[in-house]
Amino acid sequence: MxxxxxxxxxxxxxxxxxxVQTGCAVVPMVGTIVVxxxxxxxxxxxxxxxxxxxxxxxxxxxxxxxxxRHIPLPPRVxxxxxxxxxAGLSQVADSVDDLEHLINQTVEQMAGQSYPLYQxxxxxxxxxxxxxxxxxxxxxxxxxxxxxxxVGGRPSAAALSLPELLQSxxxxxxxxxxxxxxxxxxxxxxxxxxxxxxxxxxQVLVTAQTPLQLEPTPLQMDELPSFLADQxxxxxxxxxxQDPVWREQIRPRIEQLIRTGxxxxxxxxxxxxxxxxAASTVx
Numbered sequence: 001m002x003x004x005x006x007x008x009x010x011x012x013x014x015x016x017x018x019x020v021q022t023g024c025a026v027v028p029m030v031g032t033i034v035v036x037x038x039x040x041x042x043x044x045x046x047x048x049x050x051x052x053x054x055x056x057x058x059x060x061x062x063x064x065x066x067x068x069r070h071i072p073l074p075p076r077v078x079x080x081x082x083x084x085x086x087a088g089l090s091q092v093a094d095s096v097d098d099l100e101h102l103i104n105q106t107v108e109q110m111a112g113q114s115y116p117l118y119q120x121x122x123x124x125x126x127x128x129x130x131x132x133x134x135x136x137x138x139x140x141x142x143x144x145x146x147x148x149x150x151v152g153g154r155p156s157a158a159a160l161s162l163p164e165l166l167q168s169x170x171x172x173x174x175x176x177x178x179x180x181x182x183x184x185x186x187x188x189x190x191x192x193x194x195x196x197x198x199x200x201x202x203q204v205l206v207t208a209q210t211p212l213q214l215e216p217t218p219l220q221m222d223e224l225p226s227f228l229a230d231q232x233x234x235x236x237x238x239x240x241x242q243d244p245v246w247r248e249q250i251r252p253r254i255e256q257l258i259r260t261g262x263x264x265x266x267x268x269x270x271x272x273x274x275x276x277x278a279a280s281t282v283x
Contacts (some may be wrong), residue, residue, distance in 0.1 A: 053239035058112035064104035102198040121176040170237030185229035
């Protein structure tokens with residue numbers, strides 16, 4: 001996103017903020033109005049894009065029956081099943097035929113329950129600081145109060161620039177402490193896999209592989225929730241990057257707001273109703 005410096009420096013005359021001397025010109029200093037407005041738009045619409053993505057994935061069959069989203073068995077699992085058949089244990093191998101179906105079903109169910117986990121990352125990130133930095137990066141002085149992170153916000157050690165966010169909301173989510181969300185999704189995956197029987201089927205495979213002496217290491221039980229969490233994360237971020245509302249409506253609105261500095265009221269679109277297959281925790 002390229003914003004001409006001359007246009008940015010002409011911003012905010014209507015805001016009545018402070019001003020600073022820059023050479024032979026007096027340039028208005030960005031107060032909190034525009035920074036807060038951009039921040040509010042970023043947070044609310046990033047949450048909305050996340051919600052739309054999770055609602056899509058939570059619809060029954062949205063992952064399993066869509067070739068673009070379908071999750072195949074991990075290569076190591078396929079190898080174990082093939083080795084079981086080769087070793088004359090076809091009956092055991094046949095007993096895990098539903099494994100791929102259960103994996104896809106479990107991730108769909110996780111999507112319906114994971115919104116609050118992702119939402120917390122969005123709400124605790126110091127967006128005001130990032131927005132203020134983006135504006136000051138174009139040579140526009142920013143009031144000190146406008147660059148103060150929200151209480152509880154994490155320091156932006158690996159700062160996420162506003163242009164990066166606008167281009168890729170999925171990448172933005174990846175940068176927002178994904179290790180934290182992965183840990184929480186791990187617990188959710190364990191609970192959901194246990195509830196729908198996937199954990200039991202995986203256990204059959206883990207137990208049956210013992211005589212095969214797989215190298216370098218055999219399948220482990222804790223690989224399952226990690227795999228499920230990673231699959232949901234990848235699908236969610238991809239959906240967010242492909243979200244047409246963000247690309248066609250939200251990104252142009254934020255870019256225009258930064259470009260012109262107009263502090264005109266903006267409407268926030270109401271979040272869509274949860275998909276019929278989504279769990280009640282998707283709000």
